[in-house]
Amino acid sequence: MTHRLIMLTPAGAEEDCLFISKALTDVFGLHDQSTIANLSLGRNRTCLPFVIIDEESFVIRAPQSAFSELRIPAAEHMLHAKYQNGELILGPVAAVLTEAKSAGGDVHFGSIHEYCEELQSICTIRGCFFYVFSLHDYKNGSMSGYYYSDGKWLKADMPYPDVVHNRLHSRRSEKSAAFTELSADLNLHMVPYFNDRFLDKWETHQILYANDYLRPYLPRTELLSTKAGLQDFITAEDTTFIKPVHGSQGRRILRIIRSESGYLADHTTFSGEFIREHSTFKDLYSHLYPHLKQSSYLIQKGIDLLSYRGSAMDFRILCHQKSDYTWKVSSAVARVSGSNQFVSNIAQGGELFQPREILSQLYDRNKAYHLRKLLNELSIEVSEVVSAEAGGIFGEFGIDLALDCLGNPWIIEVNTKPSKSDPGLNPLKARPSAAGIIDFCLYLSRFFDYEE
Template sequence: MHKSKVAVQLISSGMLPEDTIMLGEAYLKQWHISNSVSIVLRFGTFRKTVKIIPVPKYDGMRINQSLARQMGILSSTTLRVNYDSASTTLRLGPLIGVLISRDYPSTPDKPFGTITMFCKELADGCATQGAHVYFFTPNHIAGSNDKHIDGWTFSNGWKKAKLPLPDIVNNRLTSRKLESKPSVQQFFKEMKSSHHASVFNEKFLEKIEVFDALKKDPGVSRYLPESHTLRNYTTLKSMCSRYSNVFLKPSKGSLGKGIIRVTRQEGDSYQAHFTTGTGTRKQVYPNLVKLFSNISTKMKTIKYQAQQGLTLIEIQKRPVDFRAVVQKNALGKWALTSVVARTASSQHFVSNLARGGTLSTVSEAVSRSNIFAGKEGAAKRLRTAALTIAEGIDKHIPAHFGELGIDLALDTSGRVWLLEVNSKPSKSDNTPLNQDNDSDNKIRPSVRNVIQYSRFLSGF
């Protein structure tokens, strides 16, 4: 099977029948295709039997505009192509579908709200690599029984088009509620079973699920702070007797929402720090029973993880943690894309950018921190931990992930700890800090890697 890129040119319907394509003669010789043989043209789930007209001294493909519309191709483009002689199938692609939470058709210049720039970056990256991408929401798949989706594609501006089901689905849903909809889950199931497509980042991760799974792996367990599902008062009492600080984290939470830090005071009293939208709310309780009584109402609707408090490195008394983005590459292997340090704002004890945290390089943060041992080699230890944890997730959690945001910490002795793993890493947390304005750098490595892994999965 040979692989290459081909320039696909759209020509008017009057010049070429719908069931015929024109192809550079060199391709036919390369793939040993006879002029008289009909072949199957495939693009995602689209298939059509076509005749080929060889064109001497031409290295592209020409197709009828009507045929292009059926394929969801709105303008001339460059795509990867491969030919399978056993099935006489000429595949164009990869066709990548990105499932997003919502769209805004009334603002066609910004149809995806705050993630429009990321979507455009992905479209530009696909154009460079010879792939085709479109974007759709759960509303576009609800009740869809045919092999097409009404999605958004970029062609001199954002346009709606009817496209075939894709080779690859990249799940970028940011809502657990949307992801759990029966129509979405049925779509994932059908894409995998009926259409043999790959779906990656197919589910959200829960903190308790991650820690319980990784405890089984000796190579990963050394990075795990002691953690338990907060089932009752006994669990809280046991953790607070061992550690001066205990964090209570919603198992399904993100962006630092709902985290409670419990700190033992002098005597029997305890102080709780609650994250709020504007900062931190403090409350002192005369004893642990009173504290537990106060939070037990939350436990009726939210499952909490009780986690060992760590003595994190700090910069001017502000805790620092690290976001590592790991992605599968063109060979299908986990690779590190970036690691950045995040320093909490003065109003918060969590470092998320959404809560006023600031970014810096790992070396800058470590050098400015109060770390007293293990400063040398800290960056390497963080990289090793991120890749080891990603491999552990693959091994112990039965779901397909192509990228992970892994939140790590260093304690003051230089030891690396895992805080949490996010299967939908933000596209704003991992921008390389040394990025310049050169045109070659406008497509971030994290975006290029998504395309390369999609090519790997689809055989392009």
């Protein structure tokens, strides 16, 4: 179906009809000015008489009433337009669902605030209307939210979206009645929403372990269920990690190192590592139990990983789904742990480097190239397997991989809501992941006959 990138602009204050450029009416075959133009955006519609104006660019000038009925701010918007079944359809409309906190007349979207600005900038280039909303902004099928204008996010009524990217940070929110109501309404109106839920670490491990190709890249991992099971595991391994099944950003991870004199236990906190020695497993368990009883944990064999300048290192590889249902690597960084930390998460003080930069210092040129290629291929395979087996729609994964001292790769973790709190390696440009998300939004919106 033919579509064109158009400029939607406000008409004069006294006007009560649409002004459509001749260039656009020629494309869509709209020549009878005696008819009424049906104009839609999302699920919102308006009907107005139209006048053809002699302009070579693709322009629609609309009165204030049209902007109000379409629930879009009365300002200039670059959008796509197509003509179908007597209706001039504008769009697409993409929205991000997340937490929004207001204070002093301003709103903040937490750790993805700057990222939302990047998404907005990509949408402006792509010709897509974009806004951010929270669960509180949806009521009985009606949407409000925040649009970006002159450097600020402003609250207003918003059109119903064509596609939603779920960036809620709380598992509790995803289990709330408000989220259930919203997702039911989106499903009812066949509006796709992607990365619709968190995947816990144990569920992800089981999906990957069932795959014959990926199984050799997984460290030995078990669900912590009994005291005896923990003792057997720790006794068999030199180093054991105990990770919360529902954890994120490297928090609440415990590391147990077995030695001749007993056990060394340390765990990540916001102020560094807490370290304690225990001579017996009984003493160790007494120390661990107050932490373990709070939530579910899994236990994982510690791998003798490659380090950089004496610090722990891994690789975060962001993968995005494309319009042909294949996956691509959008970006990759090496993460080196901060001082007194055994995890490399940026939230725990880690530092970012280019993988090429670090691997070229640790290996010869040919070996470094093949390792980068292997890490990318492994990340794509992980993304394909998890997206196929987990259910729902996923458009982005953050894959954490590491290399051991022999150069063998290991799958550490798969993130369905990868952190956006760091600005990336080039803070002056929108991250490739932002473009990947918006391109997937455009595809899911079904606005185009997807050749793009």
